[in-house]
Amino acid sequence: MIKFIYFDVGGVVVKDFSASNKWKELQHELGVSAENEEKFQQVWMKYRSKICVDYDIEKLIPVLNSEVGLSIPSNYSLLNGFISRFEKNESIWPIIEKVKKSTKMGLLTNMYVNMFEHIQKKGILPQVKWDKVVDSSVVRLQKPDKALFEFAEKEVQIDGKDILFIDNQEKHVLAAKQCGWQAYVYDSADYVKSSRQLEEFFEHVGVI
Numbered sequence: 001m002i003k004f005i006y007f008d009v010g011g012v013v014v015k016d017f018s019a020s021n022k023w024k025e026l027q028h029e030l031g032v033s034a035e036n037e038e039k040f041q042q043v044w045m046k047y048r049s050k051i052c053v054d055y056d057i058e059k060l061i062p063v064l065n066s067e068v069g070l071s072i073p074s075n076y077s078l079l080n081g082f083i084s085r086f087e088k089n090e091s092i093w094p095i096i097e098k099v100k101k102s103t104k105m106g107l108l109t110n111m112y113v114n115m116f117e118h119i120q121k122k123g124i125l126p127q128v129k130w131d132k133v134v135d136s137s138v139v140r141l142q143k144p145d146k147a148l149f150e151f152a153e154k155e156v157q158i159d160g161k162d163i164l165f166i167d168n169q170e171k172h173v174l175a176a177k178q179c180g181w182q183a184y185v186y187d188s189a190d191y192v193k194s195s196r197q198l199e200e201f202f203e204h205v206g207v208i
Contacts (some may be wrong), residue, residue, distance in 0.1 A: 002182065002207055003162040005099060006108035006134070006152060009116070011106065011168035011188040013096070014124050015087040018168055022085045029081060031070045040068045042157060051067035052110040052142045079112060088124045091195035096126045098199075098208040106132030113137045132153050132156055143167070144175035153179070166198070 008017055010016035017023045032040045051057045057078050064070045111126040116135050134152045136142035153160050160180035167173050168188040187194045202208045
């Protein structure tokens with residue numbers, strides 16, 4: 001039985017950088033070239049896990065300038081560099097509205113510091129009232145850490161076997177299953193097709 005559904009944000013509810021050239025676009029905007037790309041990737045990977053927990057991504061600008069040799073202006077917002085490229089996944093909106101009529105649901109997401117607030121302001125989230133939002137940068141835990149799923153389960157006070165988690169990354173879906181949750185992989189390579197398949201899945205399990 002499904003009593004609660006947690007949706008991932010980026011790559012599911014919102015079109016992020018998944019299965020796109022947006023990451024390359026952002027690197028080009030930052031001045032990353034063939035000569036310094038390897039160093040850029042090294043620095044990025046060094047801070048990648050921290051910026052989804054407690055490290056303000058804007059602090060990376062002077063780091064990238066000094067360690068990679070970039071010339072990013074001090075007034076540039078790296079956070080906006082991401083959010084400006086995020087888009088509505090309109091194909092999933094009507095499905096979420098249907099689900100909301102019968103099942104409690106929320107968001108379980110890895111977010112950079114202050115990112116969720118800006119995504120809300122941009123108006124690209126479905127216009128529904130989420131019963132729970134678990135933001136990695138707020139709770140200081142991130143997927144695929146087991147502790148985050150345990151926290152999210154306690155937050156809704158529902159047994160894990162009755163929670164469904166929808167994410168576009170296999171490792172996060174696997175982590176949820178290892179915690180005893182039900183889980184579903186949403187393919188962000190084709191949002192329209194994946195939303196249609198998700199709706200069919202919901203109909204099959206009796207959610208809508």
